[in-house]
């Protein structure tokens with residue numbers, strides 16, 4: 001095992017805990033302001049959402065809140081079950097009051113990149129059934145233009161057999177580079193909760209009309225969904241390093 005000098009370890013720890021507390025304060029604020037008794041709530045995916053689920057569980061216990069939760073991924077489903085929150089689905093509850101979810105990047109127009117965790121398809125479906133999508137994130141996700149902060153690319157969920165022609169079409173239409181997302185603890189590609197692959201479109205131009213790009217991407221045969229969330233989010237809460245929370249509408 002490689003030894004990390006003590007001064008570097010404490011700096012690493014300090015950075016991680018500042019980010020975590022920023023995620024937590026954003027999550028608490030969103031849950032406290034957007035969830036009441038009888039709310040049907042969409043539970044997003046990722047590390048920030050963990051704090052939202054913890055807060056939901058606290059409030060259900062202390063305030064005896066009656067809520068119903070709809071997961072956006074296998075991870076979200078497990079979180080809901082672990083915290084013994086009531087779970088439902090779109091078949092029973094096709095209309096949600098609110099969906100609380102994280103994001104990989106949020107630009108000045110509340111356009112989002114989502115899907116860093118590979119859950120974009122169910123996240124977009126659940127968000128589209130919700131009266132409001134509320135984003136919770138730490139301060140590193142807040143940017144002027146997409147691509148300013150998040151360098152891992154725009155995730156695009158695709159049908160496996162079509163990943164090569166889709167990659168070529170995106171590169172020819174828009175430039176940049178498109179990579180098949182590879183798994184970390186499995187040989188081969190990441191397979192989504194829906195049995196699809198993820199392409200990450202990197203080094204894209206930043207001054208695109210994202211609505212137009214999203215329409216064109218969605219029309220390519222085999223594209224299941226894009227990680228571009230345009231005019232869907234109602235509000236974003238960013239936890240800041242000083243413990244405060246910034247709101248963006």
Ligand SMILES: O=C(CO)[C@H](O)[C@H](O)COP(=O)(O)O
Nearest residue numbers: 046047048102115116117119
């Ligand atoms: O879109 C997502 C998963 O598909 C997540 O919301 C996004 O990746 C943010 O995750 P985190 O809260 O861990 O930063």
